[in-house]
Structure formats: C-alpha cells, structure tokens
Amino acid sequence: MLRVGIISNPFAKIIKQNPEYNTRLWYTLAHYGQMEVTHSVEQLRQVCLEFHARKINLVGIVGGDGSISLVLSALYSAYGSDPLPKILLLKGGTINFLAKNLGIKTEALTCLEDTLKIIHKKQALNEAILSTLHVNGRLGFIFANGIATSFLEEFYKDKTNSFGAAIKITSYIVDGLLKGKINGEFKKIVRQQKMSIETFPEKIWQQKAISAKSPDEFSLIFASTVKKLPLTNQFFKKVKLGDEYAEMIAISEKGKKLIKGALKSLMGGDIYNLPHVYSVKFKQAHITSYENSLYSLDGDLLDSKDGKIEIEMGPNFVFCSPYEIAK
Structure with a gap:
C-alpha cells in the first residue's frame, strides 16, 4: 500500500x-x-x-x-x-x-x-532505479567543476530557464569564435584550473596513453549517474541507470578546440575521440582544486572550503511516474 x-x-x-x-x-x-x-x-x-x-x-x-x-x-x-x-x-x-x-x-x-x-x-506506476553521487556529504546526480561553476555564477545573476541558459551558452561560444570581439565573456569564464584527480577502481588516465604525467590543468570536470546534461540529448555514453557506477569526464582542452567540443556535444555528438577528453566509470573519486573551491551539484553552487572534494556512490532511489520512463 x-x-x-x-x-x-x-x-x-x-x-x-x-x-x-x-x-x-x-x-x-x-x-x-x-x-x-x-x-x-x-x-x-x-x-x-x-x-x-x-x-x-x-x-x-x-x-x-x-x-x-x-x-x-x-x-x-x-x-x-x-x-x-x-x-x-x-x-x-x-x-x-x-x-x-x-x-x-x-x-x-x-x-x-x-x-x-x-x-x-x-x-x-512506472519505475526506474537511479544511483546517486555522495559528494562531500550531500546526495545528487551531476557533479561539475571548472568552467561549469563559472558559468553558473554568471547564469544565477539573471536566472531564467533552459532557454535562457541556451542563449547564454551560445553567446559565450560566438564570443569565443570571434576572439572576444562581441563582449569578452568567453575569456571571462573559460580558463583552465589546476586540479588533481584520482578515480577508483580504475584510474581515469588508463583510457588513453599519457606520454609523461597525468594532465593537471582542466577546463571542465563532470561526474554523473544519469545520461543527459541540461541542454544535451545524451552526454554520458557509459552511464547505465542504477548500476551503482558513475561516469567521470575530464576535459583539458581549451580555446577554440573547447568550443568545437561544446558544439559537438550540444548537437548530440560523441566527444570521446577528442584528444584531451578523458573518461572512466568509477565508484570513488578524490578531487583537489588548487585555485577554486567552488563546485556544482545538480545546479547548486557549493563551496568545498579547502578545495578537497570526495565523491563516492550514494544509495539507489526508485523513481516513479504515471508516464513511460526514459531508460
């Protein structure tokens, strides 16, 4: 009952x-x-x-x-x-x-x-099982760092909706393509940040050959237990709902090449074959940000205080709906 x-x-x-x-x-x-x-x-x-x-x-x-x-x-x-x-x-x-x-x-x-x-x-009712991320003591589904937090800081100044967010992202992309000649907003939010990342049970760097050492400057870091980011049709290709694994994507690309990846993902394309995109399924992760202690969990901006972010798998929840649930 x-x-x-x-x-x-x-x-x-x-x-x-x-x-x-x-x-x-x-x-x-x-x-x-x-x-x-x-x-x-x-x-x-x-x-x-x-x-x-x-x-x-x-x-x-x-x-x-x-x-x-x-x-x-x-x-x-x-x-x-x-x-x-x-x-x-x-x-x-x-x-x-x-x-x-x-x-x-x-x-x-x-x-x-x-x-x-x-x-x-x-x-x-129709049901789907979703795994959660447990990030510094709080549950959620999508973690983001780097440019994502800078964008959210700007977005919340005149918070609108998905359409407004799409317009704002488009303005950044166009400004970047034109080398900041529109309003200079691209350079305002797009800069790499020094971070260290460890993932378990596999290291994120095992997915591609690294010639010297693991990269330590990143434009974007995402981790998720669901497939779609806002504004995208499907971003995380390795996520399986409810399998108690999350996927992390770390992007160390910058400049116009970063814009190329953003456009590709917004159009539903696969970004995994880009040279500075790293991805792994994981159960635990340790991230240390040496420049910015802010991060995002499900769109909320949070402060890690010391720049240390601990991510592990949280509990599974059963989500119900009177409608057919997307798998």
Whole structure:
C-alpha cells in the first residue's frame, strides 16, 4: 500500500510564479497523504523524520534539481537502514534536468493528478532505479567543476530557464569564435584550473596513453549517474541507470578546440575521440582544486572550503511516474 507524502519548496519557480499552487496541490492530494511546505533545511529534516515515523513510502518532491538533491539527502538521513521511500518528481524548477532524464514533461499538478488516478485504480506506476553521487556529504546526480561553476555564477545573476541558459551558452561560444570581439565573456569564464584527480577502481588516465604525467590543468570536470546534461540529448555514453557506477569526464582542452567540443556535444555528438577528453566509470573519486573551491551539484553552487572534494556512490532511489520512463 502506498502512503504518499509531498514536500514542496516555496522558492521553486512554479510556486513563485503562482503563490496558490501549493493550495491546489494540497487540495488534489486530499486524503491520499500528507503535504508539507519546507522553508529551511532544518524544517526539511524534521519533515523527513516525520515521514519515516508515519511510514510514508512514496515522496513527491515539488521543486527544481537542487531541491531534489536536498530532499533525497534528508530522506537518506531520516530513513537510515530502513527501506527508502520511492520518489515522485513533481517538477517546478528552472532547468529540471532530472525530470528530462526520466522523460517527465508535465508540470507538477498534472503529474500528481495522473499519479493519484493510477493509485486509486490500484495499478502500478512506472519505475526506474537511479544511483546517486555522495559528494562531500550531500546526495545528487551531476557533479561539475571548472568552467561549469563559472558559468553558473554568471547564469544565477539573471536566472531564467533552459532557454535562457541556451542563449547564454551560445553567446559565450560566438564570443569565443570571434576572439572576444562581441563582449569578452568567453575569456571571462573559460580558463583552465589546476586540479588533481584520482578515480577508483580504475584510474581515469588508463583510457588513453599519457606520454609523461597525468594532465593537471582542466577546463571542465563532470561526474554523473544519469545520461543527459541540461541542454544535451545524451552526454554520458557509459552511464547505465542504477548500476551503482558513475561516469567521470575530464576535459583539458581549451580555446577554440573547447568550443568545437561544446558544439559537438550540444548537437548530440560523441566527444570521446577528442584528444584531451578523458573518461572512466568509477565508484570513488578524490578531487583537489588548487585555485577554486567552488563546485556544482545538480545546479547548486557549493563551496568545498579547502578545495578537497570526495565523491563516492550514494544509495539507489526508485523513481516513479504515471508516464513511460526514459531508460
């Protein structure tokens, strides 16, 4: 029997645009379960502990990718060694890349209505198992460093949506192709950073021959347990959903060659054969950034303080949907 709980982020884009949205969600949920609007991390922890005590086994999350990351981390802590609840994505954020990876296109209220219809008929929801990354104590799905953090710092100054992000990336690419003659933004965010990377059980450098030593200056580092980055059709080719491995891609290319790789990935092309792109499936990774302690997890900018970032595999979660789930 499914016991439903919904956690809503009042700062999610869909809620900010329509303050009555939470009321409509609460009215739709009715006797099927419990809905909570959390305004702080501490309140979120308390709600997850209450859900555990009430044996809630299907948790709907209203918000963006950062909200999902925070809720999963709080659920993992609250449920401990007991079975984790299944997750229902009720997308309401800016980018919603996780929903895109699962093929969920409808907005939160419609998705909830369709889910409750299936539960009422005692039919089974579609499911997919996703592995998580455990990065410096927080769960998520996509880790990024290097240029990605510089881009997010700029993007959040006038945060819009996926279309706005695409326009901003396009402006950087065009500026780079024209050697900074448009606005100089390309050079502003695109610079290599000195880092050291270790991955286990295999070293990332085993995938290609390195003549002298492992490269230590990088433009971009990504790690993921899902296949798609925002704005791409498929970026990580080695990811298999729920297999308890992640993929890391480290890029030490720069300048116009970096632009070439970016254009190729945005068009769905394979970047693995580019000379300064390294990739490996891994279970643990240690990254030390010597210049910038910031990194991104599911779109949230976080500070590692000392530049040290520890990544390991987190728990698997079962994601449910009333619609067919992309594999």
